[in-house]
Amino acid sequence: MIRARGLRKTFGSPGKEFEAVKGIDVEVAPGEAFGFLGPNGAGKSSTMRMIAAVSPISGGELTILGMDPAVDGPAIRGRLGVCPQEDTLDNELNVRDNLYIYGRYFGIPKGEVHERVDELLDFVQLREKQKSKVEDLSGGMKRRLTIARSLINRPDLLLLDEPTTGLDPQARHVLWDKLFRLKQTGVTLVITTHYMDEAEQLCDRLVVMDKGLIVAEGSPLELIRRHSTREVAELRFGVAAEDEDHHRLAEKVADLGERVEVLPDRLLVYTHNGEEVLAKVHERGLEPIATLVRRSTLEDVFLRLTGRTLVD
Template sequence: MTPVIAARGLTKTFGDLTAVDGIDFEVPAGESFGLLGPNGAGKSTTMRMVGAVSSRTAGDLRVLGLDPDAHGPEIRSQLGVVPQEDNLDPELKVRENLIVYGRYFGIPKAVCAKRADELLAFAQLEDKARNKVDDLSGGMKRRLTIARALINEPRILMLDEPTTGLDPQARHVLWDRLFRLKERGTTLVLTTHYMDEAEQLCDRLVVVDHGRIMAEGSPSQLIRQYASREVAELRFGSDRNADAAARLEGLAERIEVLPDRVLLYTDDGEALLERVTDLGLHPTTSLVRRSSLEDVFLRLTGRSLIE
């Protein structure tokens, strides 16, 4: 099948700054595809080129079979876009935000009204239809922004850091709405710097740093390839972590020393903790967890996603 998005050598520069550095990727229809990386990695710049609102400097890009630089309006009419910051109209009521936005696409008012009611139900906002936007919580505003992006029945829904700033409960409600879209076959393209979000939502993702793709695959594939089964997190104190790590050499497959803790990568975290104690080392806190995409990123780049 022809991918709905195909990039080859995609590059974007701003003067001497290379924000996106010759990346290649494809997104088939119906996939949930993620760009995972820290702030400034080039994720949002890539999204803007795919969304036909920023021209590329070099390389080839096709969205729905079209060149965004030459067919911007045609592409944008088939996209739903959820920006990093909610840009809802505070002067309009909740339902009116959907109807007015739909009119921008030339959709008849009666059709907009019907879709608005369906989308408010989907977003669990029916009881807020007549409220002003400012009356909504952060999570509700985010769900309304997603509902608005669906008013034109897009073939691709693009979400830029969809849950930044939301509390855990609001994030899980939003994830549930996105799961439902995946089940309907909507193609999702999202950027995030939350590894748990990428693991939950993405069928496949690319790890991006400094405008380059460091790795590509499903979350489970990347974890298997670049991390051990478990990680032991030990805290000895910021002034003692480095010395303790030196004594732990050879105890684990890999050791990472972070400012606040030491990470030991192993297949059996509990057995490793016993060996740490046998060496006469007693961390102030210890935790054994499964490896995550955060560990993949640390392995690939030598730094944390949240730096």
């Protein structure tokens, strides 16, 4: 569905160039959910705009659905669905007309568009809101409407740029369910996100991006196994007045795990037995104000690979 080799994207004029994507290799197979995980500024959105055939590549090779976006842009866009990071819904129109008019842009006959609108309103559970103005919808409803609109042309490939940013947990789970159902119907999903739980929930395979480069690739489970331990013991000692306070504490527990990460408000001890670590910490007379044992996540993978958290 997507094949990139040495893909680059540069902005600015000669001498003042900024390279947002620095030569990445990506392949996405039919029917999979593929993710780009990384913090803001990692190059995810620039990559997505090239894949959407709306931003020309600056270097390397890119084929989408077997076609060259520089030559076959309209044909590619006709088979894509795009859910942008920002809502671009038409506030002057009601819910139904947002879908209907967008469908007509693709040249779909009127009767068929009405059928597709009915199907999509049911799919995203907005049938009862079809006569409502967009501005009267909640954030979660607007995202569902944006996804419905991106499906009006029955795309083979759906691009979702930060699909749940700004949504409350319940709205995020509703959206995840819709995307999971879409994947089951054979739609290929490409998702950018800086939420590691979203990537773990939705993606069969993903790449971790940082500063325009891919720093790791694999399934969520593979990445966690490869770059982290089974468990993490979190030790909160309060916000330290000086960084060296935490670094001194880290030295005292360094032998209890495979590695220790020092964050501004806590220490992370990477281990295969978190409870055992907590017991030994207390034996040594250290008194954290709060402790937690949890499974490793993609956040830990990113921290290991870049020395930063995803929300930096």
